[in-house]
Amino acid sequence: MAVPKKNQSNQRTRKRRANWKGSLQTLTKCTNCGETHRPHNVCGSCGYYNGKQFIQTAEA
Template sequence: MAVPKRKTSKSKRDSRRAPNMKMKAPGLSECPQCHEPKLPHRVCPNCNYYDGKDIMAD
C-alpha cells in the first residue's frame, strides 16, 4: 500500500479542495403571471401563483 513520504500541508490540501467549494448561483426562471424571477418548481413570492393557480387565495 502506498504511504505518503511527507505530511501534506494545509495550503496544499486546501488548494486542491478549493475548486469544489465554489457556490453556484441558483437557476432562476420567469413567472408566467407577473414575469418576475423566481426559483423553479416553487410558488412565486411576488404574485403567489404556481402552475397557473393562485395558491394563497382565501
Template sequence: MPLPKRRHSSTRQAKRRTHYKLTSPTLTTCKRCGAAARAHHICSSCGYYNGRQWLTPKAEVNG
C-alpha cells in the same frame, strides 16, 4: 482503527476546497406576472405555481 500515515499539506487541503463554492439559484420568469422567480418554486411576487395560487401575496393582504 487505521489512521492516516501523514497529515495532508495545506496545499492539498486548499486544492480539495476549491470545489466548495456557492452556486447562484436558477431564475426563470413567472408565466403569470413576469417577475423573476426560482425554477420549480412558487413565485414570490404573485404566489402562483403550476397554474394554481398557493400563497396570498402580501400586497393583496395589506391593500
C-alpha cells in the same frame, strides 16, 4: 487512496479546496406576473404556481 489527516499538508488541502466554486441559482420567469422565481416553487411576488394561486398576497 485515503491519506491520514496528519500526513497531508495544509497547503495541499487548501489548494484542493481553492477549486470549490459556488454556482448561480437557477431562476425562471413567472407566467402570471413576469417576476423571476425559483423553478418548481410558488412565485414569491404573486403567489401563483402552475396557473393557480396558492398564497394570498397583498397585491391580489
